[in-house]
Amino acid sequence: MPSPHLVLLGGGHATLPTLARAHEWTAAGIDVTLVDPQQHLYYSGMVPEYLGGVYAEDEMRIDLARMAHTAGVTYIQARAETIDPTAQTVATEAEGDLPYDVLSIDVGSANPAVPAPAIATKPIARIRTLATQVQRTIDVPGAELRLIVVGGGAAGTEVALNVTGRFVGTGRRGDLDLTVIERNDRLLPGFPSGMRADATARLRRRGAKVKTGTTVTAVEPCGDGTRTVRTDTAPDATADAVLWATGTVGPPLLHGSPLPTNDQGFLCTHRSLQVQAHPRIFAAGDCAAIDDLDLAKVGVHAVKQGPLLRTNLDRTLRALSDTKAVPQPRDLKTFRPYPLTPLILSTGTSDGLWTAGPLWAVHPWLLRLKHWVDRRWIRPYAPTQWGDASWRDFLGAESATSPGRVG
Ligand SMILES: Cc1cc2nc3c(=O)[nH]c(=O)nc-3n(C[C@H](O)[C@H](O)[C@H](O)COP(=O)(O)OP(=O)(O)OC[C@H]3O[C@@H](n4cnc5c(N)ncnc54)[C@H](O)[C@@H]3O)c2cc1C
Missing domain, CATH: 3.50.50.60 (FAD/NAD(P)-binding domain)
Structure with a gap:
């Protein structure tokens, strides 16, 4: 079998660790293609403070085309319309049918019934x-x-x-x-x-x-x-x-799809992030509903799944290259969520509101902690904006009531 072809469908938050290390595969002769209609991924953790004037647009977005180019990944700027797991193809309006050996789906979720003027x-x-x-x-x-x-x-x-x-x-x-x-x-x-x-x-x-x-x-x-x-x-x-x-509900791509979805339209996966009954297809982030877990559709989970998705894609590509068969379930890592989902909301003032399960707290240092977490996370994916940032920048106390970065 020639080198397998990996298609990354959607460059969401969960896919970034995969994309960042994709050069390891492309250098070994494995073809990797990213399909996403948006050249930039907006980091949701920073979006409310972008509206609050704390961040400029280019400080909270990740250039997927640049990341793909750096890693030797082919970037197709298009929306996938359908997935055919029998033919192992993804159909895009711009490029027609794209064959895959391994498919990774991270296309996020959709708002239900959005009225056109909203x-x-x-x-x-x-x-x-x-x-x-x-x-x-x-x-x-x-x-x-x-x-x-x-x-x-x-x-x-x-x-x-x-x-x-x-x-x-x-x-x-x-x-x-x-x-x-x-x-x-x-x-x-x-x-x-x-x-x-x-x-x-x-x-x-x-x-x-x-x-x-x-x-x-x-x-x-x-x-x-x-x-x-x-x-x-x-x-x-x-x-x-x-x-x-x-x-949120499942994304339009999955409406009427032959892949297994739950009643809200999310893809049913195992804890390995493999789609049920489709061992060559993985799904992560909002679009995935993992076995017995009832996870909130928050980026915290997508981000935690990212490294695991990369590891299991790597093991699948290696198994296909070496043995021409997909790996056994025991050879894949399994996802363990946080026991309590942690979130920090910016209050727009100098305070951060932290919560995990029944616990919550509010304090200015929690806003600094949020900034530290968000800025450290985005730094490797947005080096032009954050590469030179110091620890003081990471722990900044800027807020909507004291805009420090944007006029
Ligand atoms: C205002 C706001 C603030 C939020 N703040 C937080 C927060 O502070 N903390 C938190 O944990 N969560 C937060 N969330 C939730 C968070 O945004 C999502 O959980 C997270 O974005 C999910 O990431 P993902 O990897 O599933 O996909 P996404 O990051 O949504 O990315 C999906 C990608 O798939 C692409 N795509 C879509 N359809 C197709 C297609 N058919 N073909 C190809 N590509 C496609 C899109 O262009 C996009 O690039 C917030 C949400 C909102 C709306």
């Missing part, structure tokens, strides 16, 4: 539209922004905290009319009650409205560029921008 948080790069609107408002004295965030989970709440923090920090608190609408009876469902209360109180102190127990039923465009937001409990509201942060 800004989806998936794929996360779409949030740049909101960043542009926030920046334009900040740049023009007296301009106002009416923003409705639909979904008060971790993503929606952290965005709301950072956008309100930014308007407060620039002395423009009165120019932002921000409402968070959440279907559950509290913000941050599933998080410790003290943390929920802390985040809600911070938002209200900054003039934001928090409407819980309310479901958005429609978002409609108005002729003047604004949107009408209809809900099941309150009168209609008008907004300049609507952010749709309502959780």
Whole structure:
């Protein structure tokens, strides 16, 4: 058998360790191809603080084309349309059918039922539209922004905290009319009650409205560029921008796919990240539902799966090269999640909100810890932006209320 061909479908957070070390395979004559319609991956951990003005766009994105080029990987900038596991091909609109011997899928997740006039948080790069609107408002004295965030989970709440923090920090608190609408009876469902209360109180102190127990039923465009937001409990509201942060479902690529998916449309995998009954196909990150684990769709898990995905792809490629057969399950490593999922949210002020399971804490050093974790993580993938950073930069205390990096 000639050298196997590895196709990386989606350059998500879980794929970065694989891409970073892909030169080891390409140097040995193994063909590796990356397929992703987006040249840049936006690091989700930094996105709320990007809206808060702490980060510039190029500080929180990873150039997938550059990483591929450096590693000798062929980069196809295209969206995969279908996967045919029988023919072992991936179909892309731009390039037709692409054959693979081993396939790694890391295409993330999708927002359910996004109304066309709303800004989806998936794929996360779409949030740049909101960043542009926030920046334009900040740049023009007296301009106002009416923003409705639909979904008060971790993503929606952290965005709301950072956008309100930014308007407060620039002395423009009165120019932002921000409402968070959440279907559950509290913000941050599933998080410790003290943390929920802390985040809600911070938002209200900054003039934001928090409407819980309310479901958005429609978002409609108005002729003047604004949107009408209809809900099941309150009168209609008008907004300049609507952010749709309502959780996740399986990505469109997997709709109707012959691969095994659960009832939310995520790929069923073993703890080795192998797709069930398809030992040549691996899946990681949000798009994967691992055996008996019910993991939240957060980047923390995608990031933890990254090195394991790389190891198991390596063992599979070696086995195919040496024995022409896929490795036995016992020869692959198995994923062990964190016992409690750790998260640190930026509050938009100098505080970080840390949580893991039922535990939570709030303190300025937790924001520094978040910066240290985020900046250390992105550094090897974004060397142009972060390569020269010192430990002081990593532990920086910049926040939306004291923007230190972006004007
Ligand atoms: C505002 C916000 C803030 C967040 N903050 C945090 C946080 O602080 N901590 C945390 O743990 N999680 C956070 N999350 C969740 C986090 O974003 C996701 O869990 C994480 O991005 C999942 O990574 P992934 O590897 O599954 O795929 P992603 O990083 O989503 O990447 C998927 C890649 O696949 C590509 N792709 C998609 N479809 C196709 C296709 N058909 N063909 C080819 N390529 C395709 C995309 O272009 C993209 O590059 C946040 C989410 C949001 C919305």
